[in-house]
Structures are given as C-alpha cells and as structure tokens.
Amino acid sequence: MTLDLQKGTISEITSCNNDSAGVNTGSVRDAEGLQYLPATTDMHIHLDKHFLGEPWKPLQPFITLPGQLAFEKSMLASLPTTAAERARRLIDLLLSHGTTKIRTHVDVDPELGISHLEDVLTVREEYRGVMEMEIVAFPQQGLLRSDSLQVMKEAMRAGAEYVGGVDPAGLDRKVDRSLEAMFELSAEFNAGVDLHLHDPGHLGLYTISRFAELTAQANKGGRTAVSHAYCLGQVNEGESKELAQQLKANDVAIITSVPLDRPMPRVDQLVAEGVRVHVGSDNILDAWSPFGNGDLLARGAKLAEKFGWILDDELLQTYPLISAGTLAPKAGDPASFMLVAALNAKHALAYAPARTAAFSNGKLVGGKWAEAMTKA
Template sequence: MPSLTLTNVRPWGGEAADIHVDGDRITAIHPTGRAEPTGERLDGAGAVALPGFVNAHAHPDKSWWGKPWVSYGGKATTQGRIAHEREYRDALGIPSVDSATAVLREYLRHGTTAARGHVDVDLGVGLRGIEVLAEASAALGGAVAIAIVAFPQDGVMRREGVLKLLDEAAVAGATSVGGIDPASIDRDPVAQLDGLFDIAVRRDVGLDIHLHDRGELGAFQFELIIERTRRHGRQHRVTVSHGFALGELDPARQTALVAELADAGISWATVAPPRSAPLPWRELRDGEVPLGLGTDGIRDLWSPFGDGDILRVALDFARLHGLRTDADLTYAVELATRRAAGFVHRDVHDLVAGARADIVLLDAQNVPDALVRCPRRRLVVAGGRVVAADGELRI
C-alpha cells in the first residue's frame, strides 16, 4: 500500500495535526505543517479524528441483512428466541457469506474496523458459521479485523457433542470459546463452566460467556466464573457479556462484585439495551475492569433492530447511564475505541505511532459533539486503506 498523510485533522478533537501512515501503520503524528506530507495527501479540513470503532460484542454470522424483510416472531424470551432461530434460520439461508459480508460492510461504512464476532457453533450448523465469517472478512481484504468467539447459542451440556465442537473450533482458529446462561439454559452451571474452562486451559484460548440471568441467580454465576478464573490462572482472558444482573443488585453487592471482577481480571461487554438497569460504570472504570460496547445482532431472528453504528451504541450507553459532562461523554467514545483494544487482542488501538492505521474523520466541534450527533463519517481508513468517504464505501 502507498503511504498516506491525513492533513489538518484534530486527533480526539485537539489541535490540528497531520497523521502519517505507511502500509497499515500510523508512523507519526505532527502538528499541521511541521513535517512534509508523504505519499497520497488528503485534507481533513479540521475534522475530528478518532481511532476506528471496535464492536466488542457482535453476531455478524446470523443476520438477514440484505435479504427480504423478516417479520418478528416467536416468544420474547431467551429460550423462545433460541427455538425460533433454530426453526427458521435454514429457510433464510443463515449463515451466509453474502449477509455476513453485508453486515461487515455496514460496520465499515460507519467506521468500525475491528469486531469481536460471536459465531454460532452447534449440532445443526457445526463450524460453518466460522467458515462463513472468515470468507466474508477475506472478501473485504481484512478491512474489518475479526476476533472469533465460538458461541454455543443453543446451550452446552444439554446438547451432547457441543463441547467437542467448541474444542474443534478452538483448534480451527477461534480465539475464544463462549458459554450461555449456565444455570437457566443448561441447568447445570458447574458442568458448563468446568467444561468451558477445560477447553480454555488446554487450547489456551479466551472465554466469553453470555449471562442474561437476572438478580441473585446472575450474581451466583458471576461468582462461579470469578472463582474458576482465579483457580485456572485465566486472568485477563475471560469476559462476561450482557451480565444484566450486575445493574440490578444493591450498591454494596455491586461494589463487592466489581472488586472481585477487577481482582480476577475479568472484562465486561454490554450492548446498553434501553430497558436494562444501568451498570456501576464508575466503579468498573475506577477498578480498571475493561468495558466494551457492542451492537449484538443486527436484523436477525432475535431482533429487527440495528444498523452497525457503534457510535450510536456509545450514545445509548451515555443516555442509559445519565452521562452529561464533556469528560463522561468522551469516556463513552473511548469505550467504543481505544479502551476496547483488548477485546480484539490488541495492545494498542489509538491514534499513536505504531498502532494499526484505523482512523475515522467526523465533522464535529469536539468528541462530545460527535457522540450526541453521530454525524456521517467523512472518511474511514482501515489498515492504512481509505475504505469509505462521506458515508459511502469504496471497496
């Protein structure tokens, strides 16, 4: 790839600067006019520059995006959604390379350049979803970097053979294996978690466990995960996704659990759904518990909603948690960018020399203004390539 210089941009809404890119890396950032631009030169006209957005919890394999409209059906419970999806996904051709590619293209158009993809692995679909997502990512030349979680949507212990599939997925390249509601789906939390941690240890992969269970049942499962994380030495390799119960507990219980999560090095991913209880985000931040934002599914058999714009999810997070000050609004954007590096296995994801050249330009006064307006992305650079301009893809 030729070298590229983005001139007159404002990293994180600060002073005007030029960002120099060579290959897929940012090589330098200088005050505008301080150094001679190299390679292709693009004038940012004073736009705010942010790192590419990171989707820390996504299901890009199971969307019907790009297909005819599918009306919502089935029962609005976790078990009901699972059953409905299993009944109709084959008729809709899920998973498909075309739909997965279309979803990744929407991510990219909105500035998402990295995602943690939870890919269904079960007795019906096998590992096909992983193959589909790999092909979709390749079709875009890796512009959206994907970290794959092998996800047992239909449960683990209640379907004999799923643990074996998850183990095979870890061998096939999944960087994490997933779990789901060990108590209410499998009704055997000890067996599910012990099976998952066994794979994680033997294959040296991460764990990412969906927890929808509420109240004390959810909190009990947090405790089981914390204990096993410590026992097996998996600190900084385990994530809880959703974890609605944390927001529902009394403040003292929240504080104690957050301290335990921090000590065990467990991270947290949320999609900030509007009717959920707010998380104790200040305690999570101050305890240095990594917190990531995700879109969840987009136009799938669970929900017709979603457009792939993680900046809008950050706005939902800000509204749900009552964020108002400039510092707090900027924090919400940081959750969708540089603070999410670990969710896609990066040490650094930011506008700094040495980082992958994932850059988004927005017409905004500052970062809080960009969050509350979610303006069209003026330019998206992914791995050093200009992939979108003025909201339209170029690849």
C-alpha cells in the first residue's frame, strides 16, 4: 500500500508498486512490513503539573485529599520551570508516542489565578497543526471549597472550552450546588463539562446520575464527561448497569486512566451498554504518582489486559477508546498515524511496540525515523 501525504491529509492510497520499494529519500519512505495505526488521543492529562526533566522528587503517602492538595501546591511552587515549559516537555513526550490530540485540565484557583491557563494557551498556539488540544479550566482545590467561581469565569473568557470540577461531595461538600454551579458556567460560556470524580460508592453514583440529569436538562449530550468515576467499579454490577444506561441515554462519556491500585469503572459493561469511554494518562511523574510514560498504546494494552480482552475482536475494540482515527486509512483522512513493527493491529495493541514513526497532519513528529533525522 502506498500513502500519498499532501497538505496534512492522506490524499491518495494506492496498492504498492515496486518503484518505491527500498526507496528512502526526503519525500519517499519505504515502510515495508510496518503496521499502520491511527494516532492516539489522550483524553485526560495535566500539562501544567508534572516533574518531567526535573531531579527525582520523593512523594508522600496519600492520606487525605486536602492534605494531598496542599502537598501538590508546595511541590509545584518549588519547581524552577514555568507551566509553559512543563507543557512543552509533556507535549513533546506525547508526540513521540504518536498522540496528536489531548484534553488537558489546567489548574485555576484564586491564588494561581489563570496564570497556568495563559501559559497553556500560549503553548497551544505554538503546537497548532501538530497537537490538537481541548482545555478544561480545572478548579483543583474545589470549585466551591476554594471560592473559584470568579476565576473560573475568567478562565472561560480567556479560552478554556470545558468547565472542570472535582468531588462535589468530598471537597465541595454540597453535591447538587457544586454540579449546578458547573452547569451554570457551562451555559454562560457555551462550554462542555468534565468532572473529576473520586467520591466513592453510592455517593459517587448519585453524583453521576445527577450529572447525567443536568446534562440532559442543559441539552449538553455529547459534550460532558465524568473522569475516573471509581464508584462505578465499587457498586454491584446491577447498579452500575443501570447507571450505564442513563449515561448512554444522556450521552455522557466516562474517561479512565486505568488505575491498577483501586476499583475502576467496568469498561466492558460500559462498552456493551454503548457508553462512550475514553482513556487518558492523567498523572505522569507528578505529586500524585511516579508512574506513567504518556504512551496511550501501552495504556490501551493495560486496559485490555485488565479486562481479559484476549480475543481478536476484544483487542480491536480497545482502539476507539484510545484513538479517534480508524485502523484502515482512507483518502481524505488527516495524515495522523503511526507505524510500528507488529504482525497486525491486534498484536500491536497487545505488545505496544516502540513507534518506528509517528506523523501528525503529515509531519513526522516522533519515533525512530524522527530520532534519526534529529541526529543526522
């Protein structure tokens, strides 16, 4: 198969002719034997707070969320880098693994103001055309708890497209009011909503159900999501199934980082019920976790392994959770894809090999080919 890449899209696909076999010039590359995969999409990440490129930083045990929030704030304040420099470092890592679209949450609070957001907006412009970015204004310290309504408005005016929130019960201690405040902001700024939810069990279940009702009332189906939603893996299967049906009916997505250290949503059940599920890296070497390397293909492998997806169809059903692209390229598609050494797409998902090449809109952005060009 020959892919003709013009102006960032796949303009033509032809069956292989031998003229180009073995040819490797500036504009022609022989990818013989390599597997084509669509570029990945990381739907939950924090560009502004990680320690990539910094000396090792020991973490402390997680005891309470407010204690952890104070710890994170002090860690971030001690970093010599700006949020813009951190954003660039993490985006470069993601591109090297073939991720070309992300949703990043960016901290805002009355103390920080929108300084992190302004940095991330600047970096978004620098990477325009290579990394597609959705930005969530994230009141990490609690929307109501930290009195962040005004700074959230400032963030939405500055250019965030999603209203964030966190633990309406555990942090804000007013479930309905916290959710309503998020949806009031989303109505005022015609924005989507993406809630961080760690609140457990039936408290979390009630919160998601109310979130789905508010989504329907606001006519925001397709534009809202609950991230983490551990409670969906803590209640019984019948209860999580009932809520999955409500999520499907109101088109609310669930976003997971596939945690191994705690219960997580039953992704197999959510997929079977037709709920949109997306995967994100979330914490990568930060105040919350030293784990993670920004490789969404590897995270997809972790998800499939966690749910015992060993059959071909099961392995393949992982791709829509980590990518917005398709496994078979079509003329007219954006030329955002990766090439890996694997027997087929199922093997690639299970094995998550290093990227031989990663392209974003026709531009080589990662993998061994890009490294070789940098060295040359």
